[in-house]
Amino acid sequence: MVSHVIAGLEPVSTVARRPRRAVDRDSQFFAEGLTRGLILIQRCGGCGRLRHPPQPICSHCRSFEWDTVEASGRGSIYTFAVHHAPPLPGFSIPFVIVLVELEEGVRMIGDLVGNSTDAALKIGAPVTAAIMADEGDNMLLVRWRLDGATA
Incomplete structure (x- = not known):
């Protein structure tokens, strides 16, 4: 800081x-x-x-x-993008943005957190929601973890 x-x-x-x-x-x-x-x-x-x-x-x-x-908080990656540039406030580059299809059928966007390998990051991979506070001002965000990934 x-x-x-x-x-x-x-x-x-x-x-x-x-x-x-x-x-x-x-x-x-x-x-x-x-x-x-x-x-x-x-x-x-x-x-x-x-x-x-x-x-x-x-x-x-x-x-x-x-x-x-x-919502159950569970879904699968519908699509994703790895953002390399330009830098954006509040994000460390590179970061992964995922569009998740929830078990309920709707789609929700967010960033992927936790340690994951490139091989694990693929369309259809199962993910679980994590409600986390933004470090800048504690606004709550829905972020996503690959099932089996660690923080």
Whole structure:
């Protein structure tokens, strides 16, 4: 961590923060669920379809009614990318971004954490969610671990 001192002011932390997740009335349930250790997914009150990311209206039946279901936190890698450049705030390069298809059928994006070999990183590999705080400001994030990987 780097800090700077400006005459007359206390040191200020310059820990890089990741981009912020937008939280509005349609997605607030997701952020609140993370604080309780849950990954919540919207379920349409009209047709019962699950959807993620959160939306105010069902794209299938156009219903405004919805509730939530708890996700298992398990899925498989649908696709991935290894980011080498340019540097991004809050990330050490290189890092892996995965699009995970959850057991429930919706897809969720996040970064891959833990020690993994290139051979283990492949489409279809099983992963498990880890709800972790961002080091920059403790915002909770859904991150992913390859099954069998260690931190």
